[in-house]
Amino acid sequence: MLKQFVPSDFCLKCQGCCRFARNPGIWAPAGCRLVRKNGEYICANLREDNHCEAYSCHPLDCQLYPFLLVRHGNSLRLGLHRACSFITEHRPQGTALKGYIDYLKERLQTDDIILALQNNPEIAADYRQDVEIIADVSDLLNAGEFGLRQLTIEDKPLVESYLQKNKTNVSSYHFAGIFIWSGLYKIFWTIIQDNLCIFYSDAIGMFMPIPPLGVPPGEETILRCFELMNSRNQNNEISRIENVSETDLKYYEQSGFKAKLKDKxxxxxxxxxxxxxxxxxxxxxxxxxxxxxxxxxxxxxxxxxxxxxxxxxxxxxxxxxxxxxxxxxxxxxxxxxxxxxxxxxxxxxxxxxxxxxxxxxxxxxxxxxxxxxxxxxxxxxxxxxxxxxxxxxxxxxxxxxxxxxxxxxxxxxxxxxxxxxxxxxxxxxxxxxxxxxxxxx
Ligand code: SF4
Ligand code: SF4
CATH class of the missing domain: 3.40.630.30 (Gcn5-related N-acetyltransferase (GNAT))
Structure with missing residues (x-):
């Protein structure tokens, strides 16, 4: 469950949520049955006393509101619905709002939320009216499609467990050698067929700073890595796996990939x-x-x-x-x-x-x-x-x-x-x- 931004006693006195003008429509929460009543559509979970019958497990979009996941084409942003009565009345700003936005951005990266988004992609919709865009969270789209997760310092034990399987004298085969570039790139990881695959991403595009770690990568793993990078890069020439040593070249050349000497x-x-x-x-x-x-x-x-x-x-x-x-x-x-x-x-x-x-x-x-x-x-x-x-x-x-x-x-x-x-x-x-x-x- 997400921590709520709007105090519940304020919501209980308000009639702004759980009632919708249209069905189907983008504002109704994912998976809720709506009942037609007095010219509007009311969520079947809404009790007479304005409490939510399903509060302990209510949908992610209900938990998020008045924050919204706004999808425009390939971008995903966090929005704030200015029409919410609490937002209109209190006009929150400064550290309280920033603190909550930081909390949300972090929570959105966690497994339960990613799973909820994968299972209910309609949570992210093309909201426009009275919506203030407050943060870009497009990375969550990658998470959905390829299981990508942003690399944090907490992932060090995981990365090290894979690095141990690849003993080498190359500088980038160390967690520090990968992580210190997090100020310049967004760093992601995912597991593909028992290989830990790490990606750097910036405005130019996405590439792998080191080859898939773990067992020697098979052709399918490498192809999947390129599929992922190509889906992010406007120009496929940007898609590449860097820091492949002479001894590991055979895995790539056997499968017809091109190798270019880059550095020593x-x-x-x-x-x-x-x-x-x-x-x-x-x-x-x-x-x-x-x-x-x-x-x-x-x-x-x-x-x-x-x-x-x-x-x-x-x-x-x-x-x-x-x-x-x-x-x-x-x-x-x-x-x-x-x-x-x-x-x-x-x-x-x-x-x-x-x-x-x-x-x-x-x-x-x-x-x-x-x-x-x-x-x-x-x-x-x-x-x-x-x-x-x-x-x-x-x-x-x-x-x-x-x-x-x-x-x-x-x-x-x-x-x-x-x-x-x-x-x-x-x-x-x-x-x-x-x-x-x-x-x-
Ligand atoms: S509109 Fe805002 S204040 Fe009213 S119930 Fe919904 S979240 Fe609460
Ligand atoms: S699930 Fe609960 S919070 Fe969400 S719309 Fe229905 S009644 Fe409201």
Missing amino acids: EYLCLRDAIAKLSGEAFKHKRASYNHFKKNYKAQVLKYNDSLCQDCLSLYRLWMKERKGKFSDSIYQQMLEDSFVSFETALKFYEKLDLIGYAVKIDGKIRACSFGYALNEETFCVLFEVCDLECKGAAQFIFSEFCQKLSGYKYTNIMGTSDLKNLEKLKLSYRPAEEVALHAIYQ
Whole structure:
């Protein structure tokens, strides 16, 4: 049952609901029998004393009212019926109204409501008169058709149970690697034939950031994923499955899907970065030593009290990087990455992230964050520093690797096809490259 917005004592004195001018009509609740009486149609559940005979299990549209699900074509919106006597009299606004709308938006995503909508699609109708549109809930349409659910932090155990079946050194095979992009994309999941399928959706369209997780996906699963994405995308070229590694390509190529090399991630030997010894690292070592000699730095394990300082540092670092590299793709990448950085810090503990910050004279001048992909590989997700502080980048990376003893590899992520990033990553002498493909229909 939904919490009611209008107090019941107000409704009991009002005659605005449960009586309808037309039958059939869009205002009558789903599944209710209407009885003709005094020129109007009255719900058979309405008692003489104005109580609802079926109150403990009355239909979803009755529970929602004066809120409505308004369907116009492919969109689904939450509306408020301004003609309701309570709304007309009290004109609710501000936090009380917003709080209830937030509550409704969250409740609409839950299983019982999704099921009720699937069983009674007429609950969502083309309401127009006196209806104020207050929120877009079009995602519920996907839920109905493909069982899509919006990914929340609470879904972490479920996603992890599937990730365990797919051991890999690819950075996106971690709940944090998927979830940190929730500020840029709406993230959905569904189960198709024992595979957990995850989708990113934005104004451009929908794609899968990683292949279906679980058992190796069969052709039917992959086809169903493309069917879902194609139903959302105006251009089917947007529909794709990203981050497919070389070893998994066979499942797709056997079924005639097209693969395109999109990126590669680099795996460094953690111990080599921790030590920075030998000819190969002499420049990095010199920078590290310069930093040690010239700055009195403290290396701190990250905690929430450092959040604002780390965000400010990111902004400074982004400004410095943007000033140095004019490539518009790189500049957009920095902006997007900031959104994911904010999400990562907000959910730091819940995402099992590990982070360190370098403090000099009371100021955070470098920080780095990552997560364990498996017992062999740790992934460094973010590394930002004040570029004025010579050697800070080499220092924090090496220090971080020193603290990660036990891991063989440090994944330093991909380059997004950007030459400046490729040059930087290769300068750490990666031991392995992992080629990543995107799959198209
Ligand atoms: S019109 Fe509004 S106030 Fe009147 S019974 Fe319906 S919900 Fe209650
Ligand atoms: S089910 Fe109850 S609340 Fe809904 S229209 Fe009928 S009497 Fe009114």
